[in-house]
Amino acid sequence: MTPLLTIRGIHSFYGKIEALKGIDLQVHEGEIVALLGSNGAGKSTTLKTISGIVRPSSGDVLLHGQSLVGWAPHQIVEAGIIHVPEGRRIFAGLTVRENLELGGFTQRKEKAAIAEGIEQAFALFPRLKERSEQMGGTLSGGEQQMLAICRGLMARPKLLMLDEPSMGLAPIIVVEIMNIIREINRQGTTILLIEQNAKAALKLAHRGYVMETGRIVMENKADVLRADDTIVKAYLGA
Amino acid sequence: MNPSRKKIAVVLLLAVACVLPFLSNNYWLDVATLALFYVVLAQGLNVVVGFAGLLDLGYAAFFAVGAYTTGILMTVYQWSFWLTLPVAMVFAAIVGVIIGAPTLRLRSDYLAIVTLGFGEIIRILAINLTITGSASGIYGIPRPSIGGYVLGGQIDFYYLNLIIAVLAVVAVKRLGTSRIGRAWMYIREDEDAAEAMGINRINMKLLAYSIGAVIGSLAGSVFAVKMSAIAPLSFSFTQSIMILLAVVLGGLGSIPGVVLGAVLVIALPELLRSVEDWRYLIFGAALVAMMLFRPQGLWPARYEMKRGARRSKTEEATEGGSGNDVKLDNEKCNA
Numbered sequence: 255m256t257p258l259l260t261i262r263g264i265h266s267f268y269g270k271i272e273a274l275k276g277i278d279l280q281v282h283e284g285e286i287v288a289l290l291g292s293n294g295a296g297k298s299t300t301l302k303t304i305s306g307i308v309r310p311s312s313g314d315v316l317l318h319g320q321s322l323v324g325w326a327p328h329q330i331v332e333a334g335i336i337h338v339p340e341g342r343r344i345f346a347g348l349t350v351r352e353n354l355e356l357g358g359f360t361q362r363k364e365k366a367a368i369a370e371g372i373e374q375a376f377a378l379f380p381r382l383k384e385r386s387e388q389m390g391g392t393l394s395g396g397e398q399q400m401l402a403i404c405r406g407l408m409a410r411p412k413l414l415m416l417d418e419p420s421m422g423l424a425p426i427i428v429v430e431i432m433n434i435i436r437e438i439n440r441q442g443t444t445i446l447l448i449e450q451n452a453k454a455a456l457k458l459a460h461r462g463y464v465m466e467t468g469r470i471v472m473e474n475k476a477d478v479l480r481a482d483d484t485i486v487k488a489y490l491g492a
Numbered sequence: 493m494n495p496s497r498k499k500i501a502v503v504l505l506l507a508v509a510c511v512l513p514f515l516s517n518n519y520w521l522d523v524a525t526l527a528l529f530y531v532v533l534a535q536g537l538n539v540v541v542g543f544a545g546l547l548d549l550g551y552a553a554f555f556a557v558g559a560y561t562t563g564i565l566m567t568v569y570q571w572s573f574w575l576t577l578p579v580a581m582v583f584a585a586i587v588g589v590i591i592g593a594p595t596l597r598l599r600s601d602y603l604a605i606v607t608l609g610f611g612e613i614i615r616i617l618a619i620n621l622t623i624t625g626s627a628s629g630i631y632g633i634p635r636p637s638i639g640g641y642v643l644g645g646q647i648d649f650y651y652l653n654l655i656i657a658v659l660a661v662v663a664v665k666r667l668g669t670s671r672i673g674r675a676w677m678y679i680r681e682d683e684d685a686a687e688a689m690g691i692n693r694i695n696m697k698l699l700a701y702s703i704g705a706v707i708g709s710l711a712g713s714v715f716a717v718k719m720s721a722i723a724p725l726s727f728s729f730t731q732s733i734m735i736l737l738a739v740v741l742g743g744l745g746s747i748p749g750v751v752l753g754a755v756l757v758i759a760l761p762e763l764l765r766s767v768e769d770w771r772y773l774i775f776g777a778a779l780v781a782m783m784l785f786r787p788q789g790l791w792p793a794r795y796e797m798k799r800g801a802r803r804s805k806t807e808e809a810t811e812g813g814s815g816n817d818v819k820l821d822n823e824k825c826n827a
Binding site for chain 2: 305307326327328331332336337338339343344345346347348352355356357359360405406409
């Protein structure tokens with residue numbers, strides 16, 4: 255069976271700086287895959303390369319065996335890959351509902367699908383329903399993250415890529431977010447997750463990749479990675 | 493305001509606009525005609541600046557493209573005015589894309605400088621090309637006619653402008669609530685996030701420039717036949733700024749606000765004529781005060797959602813403050 259997403263020998267540059275030095279990675283349908291590593295390892299660049307925001311200088315990104323290299327970001331979204339960027343990037347000046355409507359932008363004329371998606375989001379996060387007419391900027395950090403995830407789900411992605419969903423959130427909220435990610439996966443969405451919080455991520459994920467300075471240095475089942483204390487200490491800290 | 497009262501207000505306003513020529517003298521009719529030009533121009537710029545959030549300091553260039561296209565086609569090639577309109581619009585749309593393309597990757601200040609440069613290029617081309625009549629411009633542009641009736645009088649042009657202004661307002665309003673309008677709003681709020689959610693950033697931005705250009709050129713074409721002579725002076729940098737002023741003064745992205753802004757930008761200096769030399773000083777001071785106390789514009793886009801009933805002036809002032817807070821939060825989120 256071809257994997258949902260295959261990355262082969264990707265090199266990406268920011269100007270002259272080589273941020274990715276040959277990345278190989280696979281995500282199978284139904285999985286949660288964690289991409290771990292310290293700051294500057296190239297995790298976010300990997301996601302940006304997949305979503306077309308950064309163009310790789312060589313290598314290939316395949317969705318169901320079809321190459322996505324050279325596609326514009328909006329075409330990649332329509333192909334079924336959604337990138338929830340780091341720092342949430344919700345629209346502070348728009349209401350919660352308007353934020354969600356944006357997520358359904360690629361659904362074109364299917365208003366019913368958008369309404370249904372919003373209902374699903376509210377079912378997942380009842381707190382968003384209470385605040386549906388409130389400005390996005392007035393939500394707490396955790397609520398903004400929930401909104402960002404829901405906005406991503408509105409496009410009904412095959413692959414949802416989350417860039418540090420736990421960033422800057424209280425531990426109890428992190429647990430809540432992680433549970434929701436598991437629930438989203440159970441409902442059938444494949445997830446590629448970037449996390450600094452390695453332990454939390456490995457508890458959630460099926461498999462994990464560890465990155466260091468633009469390379470993948472380790473790949474294994476999540477529980478194997480989690481059980482090996484030396485790995486966690488050496489590459490991920492804590 | 494609830495929807496039905498809003499409708500009544502719009503109908504009343506239109507009725508007043510329709511009978512205005514019979515209630516005022518020629519001088520005020522001329523001011524009103526000019527104000528209608530500004531309503532069209534400001535609505536066109538509203539698409540670019542208000543909806544899509546692309547600061548444009550050279551908008552008068554599109555006004556010029558419309559005016560010169562009509563002027564040249566009517567004087568040199570003896571076209572009918574009505575036939576020049578689609579040509580001017582297509583031209584303006586092309587110029588819009590030409591101006592838009594290099595600015596796609598630019599933001600705020602840089603974008604402003606590039607558009608400023610393009611505005612100047614168009615003006616200087618008009619001064620130096622022979623086909624545009626160089627510095628003296630084009631004169632003797634014939635009056636347009638419908639059937640056998642020649643539109644020559646002030647009242648005729650007032651009504652022509654009124655029709656075009658109403659069409660522009662309706663078109664921009666419909667655009668604003670469409671799927672395209674929503675895409676512009678998302679790009680304005682956060683371009684990267686919009687792109688990550690599947691919006692075709694490049695097409696949407698070019699579309700905003702082109703639609704803005706088409707509306708601006710329409711005003712230009714009518715301007716050419718109304719004035720019957722056009723010169724580069726009419727399309728100066730100050731003109732671009734005055735149009736932008738109308739948009740900001742009224743409220744970025746707000747349809748009624750921008751109409752109000754356009755009328756004020758034209759009417760205020762006229763109303764202040766009694767104080768002669770002081771009038772632009774007072775006008776300027778009013779603008780400064782306005783930006784301090786009501787930075788979101790006189791009639792902001794979210795007017796009806798944010799506030800239920802009428803509130804006192806002090807509360808209005810504090811609302812300006814809370815608007816700033818939201819903006820700060822916005823910056824924090826994006827940091």
